[in-house]
Amino acid sequence: MLKRVFKKPTRLGLFGATILAFFESVNSSGFSDNIATRMGIVSPESIPEGKEKIMIPEGADFEIWGNLEIGVLDYAIVASLIYTLVALWVHRPIQNQFSKNKSRKLIAVKSIRSIRMGILFLLIALLSTANKMGKFADMANNVLGETTNVGSLGRHDGDWGFQEFEWGLLDIMELFFLYFLFLYFVRKGLEVDKAILNPIPDNRNFIEKIWGGIREAERDQRSDIEGGAVKANESFTNLVKLLGAAASMNVAAASxxxxxxxxxxxxxxxxxxxxxxxxxxxxxxxxxxxxxxxxPEEEE
Structure with missing residues (x-):
């Protein structure tokens, strides 16, 4: 039922949704005017004072710049993104959990708790880095307007606020420790299958590989008829090629x-x-x- 209502997103649709999400985040934060003026799309004089957000034109003047408030354009973009998310969820690939033929992965999750801890420390590290670089102050100035906040956000003299920031040894050690914890927990939560990186060499000769392939085909056909047939066909093809080489040798000797x-x-x-x-x-x-x-003797 839901698959009839929500169409499967295409690559072009997903690309468009990504662009819309990026535009909405920039536009809602009040950075649209800054980007437009820096890229030379419009001149600063053409933007009305206090107007920092792109909106749907209203009236006969077709003015696209408006105040930082939720408008019709925001509702339309959010509705489109919600539709795309629901469509992705409806058309998500569902794997058979009871299937025995699972492909081996090079990297597997060993501990989901460690992965979550790593992501948490990465988020804290990114927020701390952005704060120390003054990004929070710039965002506050764009959203609140008529403010001149600079530096980093923190608790100074018992009150929360922005203060001039200068890099010090403790700040560098703090970020180093946070990023180190991120790498540590990610490494602890992931597991690399070394058997894929260093596979056991196949020391069987040509004939042994052919007979081994036939036995594998017979065994696989019990659960996967098509896959077993492919292996059997490959083994018999190699056997025919081997006999062809022997026949060519006999022809050479007879000639x-x-x-x-x-x-x-x-x-x-x-x-x-x-x-x-x-x-x-x-x-x-x-x-x-x-x-x-x-x-060599092989166990049946």
Missing amino acids: LDEGNVKVAFNKWKNLTHRKGKQNKDWLGLSESLNQAGNF
Whole structure:
């Protein structure tokens, strides 16, 4: 029912929603006039005094600049973003939790609590950095208007307010400690699968890989018929190529016995030259023949 009401968002729609969200955050904070004047889109004289926000024009003068208050444009953008969020939730991919064939991930979450702690410390570190750089003071000046707040926000002489800020050793140590805690908890909460980074080498020869692939195909077909069929087809294809290399070797030997050196040389070159079509199959056959009778025992 909900999927009929809310259409699946497209890439273009998601990109547009991102732009709208960014515009709404900038416009609602009163930075639209600053960005427009700095980029040279409009001149400072063309913006009425005290008007810092873009709005839908009203009246015959088509004035797009207005006061910092919620308007029709804000309601429209927020409604569009809510629609996009609901559509994303409705069309979210739902995985089968009872599926046994789960792909291995390089990075997995080991402790969600540690991840949350890391995100919390990152948020505190970013807010502290922004405060020390005077961003809160700039935001307060844009929102409140007619104020000249500078520096960082904090408790000074028993009262909360802004005060001139200068970087010191304690401030640097504070930020270093916060970012260190963020990295520590993220590292503690995530786990890297080293088996994917350093896989166990496959030391089986060519023939062993073919028979091993056939056994894996038979085993996989019990739960995944299509996947098992693909593995079986791949194994039989490799077997046919191996037999083709053996047949080419027999043709080369027979041609040499008959005195047809040219045909024998061409067949042998096709097998042994590194650019030959059957070189890879010939190398696998040669390796397997060299190890004939010395196959390691495998447990069934």
